[in-house]
Every structure is written in C-alpha cells, then in structure tokens.
Amino acid sequence: MRLLKSTQVIDLHPNINNRFTRKATRAIVMKGDEILLLFTARYHDYSLPGGGIDEGEDNITGLIRELREETGAHNVTNIQEFGYYEEYRNWYKTEFDIVHMLSYCYTCDIDAELLAPKFEAHELQNGMQPLWLNIHEAIKHNEEVIKNSNKKGLSIERETFLLKRIVAELL
Template sequence: MRLLKSTQVSDLHSNISHRFTRKATRAIVLNGENILLLYTKRYHDYTLPGGGIDEGEDNISGLIRELREETGAQNVNNIQEFGYYEEYRNWHKNDYDVIHMLSYCYSCEIDQELLAPEFEPHELQNGMQPLWMNIHAAIIHNEMVIKNSEKKGLSIERETFLLKRIVAELL
C-alpha cells in the first residue's frame, strides 16, 4: 500500500526507540460528493470511520468490523486500497514515550441502510455519531476547527488531509 504522508509532532520525545505501533483502518464510503463520517461532539470534528486492528485480525477484517461497529454499515464490499498515513506522536501513558500510528485507508461500498452503531464507552462519552456529509463542507468545517478551537483532537490534521486527498483522487 502506498504511503500518503508521514508526520511527527514538532516536540517528539527523543527516545523514539521506546515506542509502540498502533495499526488502524479507515473507511472511505462515498455517495456522490457525500461521504460517511463520524461527528465527534467533544472535538467538534468530522473523521473517517475506523479504528484499531485487533490482535490476530487482518486489515480488511478490522475495516469491516470497525465500520459495522461505528456506523452500522452492512455488506461491505468492493474494498480497494487507498493508502496509509503514518504518524509519530508523544505518548503519555506508562511503558512508552512515542506512539507510531499507521492508518490504512480503504475505499468501499455498503448497503444504503445503516443499522444502529455499537459504540464503545469512550466513543459514547465523546458524543460520536455517524452521518452522511458533503465532503467539501466537512473539510471547511475541520479547517475552521483547526484554526479556531483549543479543544481540537489529535487526529483532525490527519483526517482533514485524508478528506482532501479523497476529493483530489476519488471525486
């Protein structure tokens, strides 16, 4: 899979060898210029559905599971590689100084009808909800959050970059 972008925070801890790698998938589901996204009330942003790949799970199985859990999507098909986004960020939990985040992105199709999502407790606390959104409006919204919000999440730069690449390459 092709590398879309590699980033690291400007104040990255010097002990990058004391890191752990987290692999995740991100789903790109388009319907014209509308895209299936997650809105997160806590950060007031839009992100691609997806999340961590479980131990022993391959990327495609993780993609399908996360898409079903977060959006209620059914019959995920026509899965195509889009690219991956690599990040190095400081980690503020025990045992590691740095997280190496790999987000594998795939375009796919789903049935129009969405079932109820099965959010994890932290996702419910953050006020996550799936919705169809015009991709251009989502980009503009996220750019305003990046520019003006003190409570923005760590993933918004990645997500906004990915949305722009989707517009450039898939629309």
C-alpha cells in the same frame, strides 16, 4: 499500499526507541459528493470511520468490524486500497514514550441502510455519531476547527488531509 503522508509532532520525545506501533483502518464510503463520516461532539470534528486493528485481525476484517461498530454499515463490498498515513506522536502512558500510528485507508461500498452503531464507552462519552455529509463541507468545518479551537483532537490534521486527498483523487 502506498504511503500518503508521514508526520511527527514538533515536540516528539527524544527516546524514539521506546515506542510501539498501533495499526488502524479507515473507511472511505462515498455517495457522489457525500461521504460517510463520524462527528465527534467532544472535539467538534469530522473523521473517517475506523479504528484499531485487534490482535490477530487482518486489515480487511478490522475495517469491516470498525465500520459496523461505528456506523452500522453492513455488507461491505468492493474494498480497494487507497493508501496509508503514518504518524509519530508522544504517548501519554508510562510504558512508552512514542506511538507510531499507521492508518490504512480503503474505499468500499456498503448497503444503503445503516443499522444501529455499537459504540464503545469512550466513543459514547465523546458524543460520536455517524452521518452522511458533503465532503467539501466537512473539510471547511475541520479547517475552521483547526484554525479556531483549542480543544481540537489529535487526529483532525490527519483526517482533514485525508478528506482533501479523497477530493483530489476520487471526485
């Protein structure tokens, strides 16, 4: 799969050897200019549905599971590689200093009807909800949050980059 971008935080911990890798999948589901996204009330931002790949799970199985859990999407078909985004961030727990985050992105199709999501407790606390939104509106909104908010989440730069890349390559 092709690398879309590699980033690291400005103040990355100097002990780069004390790190772990977290792999995740991200789904790109389009209907014309509309894209299936997650809105997170805590950070007031939009992101692609997806999340961590479980132990023993391959990328595609993780993608399908995460889509179902976060959006209620089912009958996922026509899965195609889009690319991956790599990040190095400081870790907040004592056992590691750095997390090496790999987000594998795939385009896919789903049934038109969404079932009820099955959010985890922290996702409910963060006020996550799936929705269809014009991709240009999502980009504009996230850019405003990046510019004006001091409560923005760690993933908003990645998500906004990915949305712009989707527009450039898929629309």
